[in-house]
Amino acid sequence: MEQENRNGLDSGSDPFEDAAKSVSAAEKPEASSPESGEVAEKKFVIDEAWAVASVQFIFSPLAKYSHAAWEVTAEEAQLVSPKMQVFLQNLIDRYVPQLLSRFAARNKELSELAAALAMLYFIKRNQVKRVLKVEAMIEKAKKDDSPILIPRSPKDSPAPVDVSP
Amino acid sequence: MNSYVELNFGKSFTGKTARMLHELRGEDRVILADPKCAQLVDLKNWDHLWPFFDPESNDGDGAWLGKDFVDYFRKRQRCRFRAMVHFRSHFREQLNLLCRLAMGTKNLTLAIDEMGLFIPSGPINSLPPSVTASAISGRHEFIKFTGTAQLPSLVHFTVRSNAEKIRWFRLTERNALDAARDFMDESFISQVASLPNYVCIETSDSRPPFRDESLVGKIKILQKVARPDRVS
Numbered sequence: 363m364e365q366e367n368r369n370g371l372d373s374g375s376d377p378f379e380d381a382a383k384s385v386s387a388a389e390k391p392e393a394s395s396p397e398s399g400e401v402a403e404k405k406f407v408i409d410e411a412w413a414v415a416s417v418q419f420i421f422s423p424l425a426k427y428s429h430a431a432w433e434v435t436a437e438e439a440q441l442v443s444p445k446m447q448v449f450l451q452n453l454i455d456r457y458v459p460q461l462l463s464r465f466a467a468r469n470k471e472l473s474e475l476a477a478a479l480a481m482l483y484f485i486k487r488n489q490v491k492r493v494l495k496v497e498a499m500i501e502k503a504k505k506d507d508s509p510i511l512i513p514r515s516p517k518d519s520p521a522p523v524d525v526s527p
Numbered sequence: 528m529n530s531y532v533e534l535n536f537g538k539s540f541t542g543k544t545a546r547m548l549h550e551l552r553g554e555d556r557v558i559l560a561d562p563k564c565a566q567l568v569d570l571k572n573w574d575h576l577w578p579f580f581d582p583e584s585n586d587g588d589g590a591w592l593g594k595d596f597v598d599y600f601r602k603r604q605r606c607r608f609r610a611m612v613h614f615r616s617h618f619r620e621q622l623n624l625l626c627r628l629a630m631g632t633k634n635l636t637l638a639i640d641e642m643g644l645f646i647p648s649g650p651i652n653s654l655p656p657s658v659t660a661s662a663i664s665g666r667h668e669f670i671k672f673t674g675t676a677q678l679p680s681l682v683h684f685t686v687r688s689n690a691e692k693i694r695w696f697r698l699t700e701r702n703a704l705d706a707a708r709d710f711m712d713e714s715f716i717s718q719v720a721s722l723p724n725y726v727c728i729e730t731s732d733s734r735p736p737f738r739d740e741s742l743v744g745k746i747k748i749l750q751k752v753a754r755p756d757r758v759s
Contacts, residue, residue, distance in 0.1 A: 378604060381631025382597040385624040387581060387590035460595060467577035468564070470615060 406454050413447035414439040528554060528636060530691035530731065531666040533673040534682070536703070537696020542725035543675045544640055545746045546694060550673065555607045556635035560625060562644045564613045573611040574599070580617050580624075589620045600632050618645045623655035630661055630668050637661060639674035643681030654683045662686045679706040692731040694739070697722040711736040 417439040424432035466473040503509065528550050535543040544567075551557050561567045568575065576596055584590035591597065599610065614621050622645040629637050639645055646658055654662075662672055662685060676682045680702055695707055699720045707719055710730040718738060719728055725743045730736040 377633070378601065378631040381627050382601060384585070385590055385628050386594060386597045387584035387592055389592050459593070463579050463593065463595070464577050467579055467613070467615065 408447050408450040408454060410440075410443060410447065413443035413450060416446050416450060417442045528671055528673060531671050532662065532686070532690045533671075533692045533694070534642075534687065534690045535673075535675040535694045535696065535727075536677070536679050536707075537675075537694075537698060537722075537727070538677055540724065541696035541722070542746065543694070543696045543727075546696075546725070546727065546742065547638060547640070547673055547675055549742065549746045551609075551636060551638055554636040554671070556603075556632075557609045557638060558625065558629060558635060559609075559611045559638040560622060560640065560645065561611055561613045562615075562618050562641050564615060567611060567640065568613065570611060573609045576610055576612045578612065578614075578621070580614075580621050582617055582620065589617060589624065591621075591624065597628070600628060604632060619647075619655060622646065623657045626655070626657040626661040629670055630657065630665070634669040636671040636673065637665070639672075642674040642676040642686070643678070646683040646686055648680055648683055651685065654685050659685060663689055678703050691733075692729065694727040694729050695719050695722075696727045697724070 414436055418434045418436075421432050421434045425434075533550070535547050537543040548559075548570075551559070559567070559573070576599060578591040578596040579593060580589060581592050582589045584592070600608075612625065622639070626637065629635055646654060661668075661670055665672055672686070674682075674686075678698070678700060679687060693710060695711075697719065698704060698707065704716055704719060707728075708716055711719075711728060715728050715736055715738070722728070723743070725746060726738065726740045728736055729739045
């Protein structure tokens, strides 16, 4: 037994890493994306176009309020965009998560309320989208003088319902 | 700090937290657990950390989400640091994790403000295992342990009985004075109930108890924060 313990010590296992492993857990994937962590990381990669657009955006107030000559072309923006791309990637990877986690820890009630409101917003947005779609179909059917077919959600019967008088 | 376990007991605003911070000034590697997230949030020269605790992780044992918090200590395994860790909930569980991390980090001082919130009194098995380990055998890993509480009875007796040094600030509650009787004679007990702020009776294993007034007016820490309350 003692020999086994000694072997454990000699094998190079790091007590800190053992402790760190047992006290921390990865961010829950569903918190950021319903898919795996790898996909979530890919989703937030800043590409060249974002960097160019950011550089152009910085000069846009000058172009609007001072002179149109301030407008930065894509070629000009590409002179700066590599550095902008690195900065934005760092911002997304490090500073924003740190700020959000600090804010969430300090203002637990507010962050929970914001999450709940965001959830309600997405639910309502889906409902409104569906209502608008149906209204558009009714308007179109009235114009064409054809029967009104209201689509149902996939959970219900797949057959459309005829509600025309 | 020259003891491995030091405790500070006293009523609110008697200067025990300020004294603990004063004693920590000479320590190279310090973790301070703050459960109140009030006056210590703006303390300068400290790295303020806000770990995000998920009680459901690790099969219900709880864990801190993300790598930022653990990475802070990973990068400072061989250098000085002063980390103020602010907790808002699950104090007992989070202190257990913090002690486990401290045992892995080694060679540091673990300070706990308001220990009653983290390790309240209870049966012997109510103290989380890593807290027990760091309190009773932390010195093997060169971990010093210090903390404050408003009453001795608020702190688990395993930690209390292992203290090498206790500073008694003003206490008026009868049970608290009874607890103090185990450490000092009646002449000091009569003083404990009427001690001015920042004055304490210090008891330790190595020397007889004495009244410590040496730091009155000298501890500047937290004074700026405390000023509005004094005015009111």
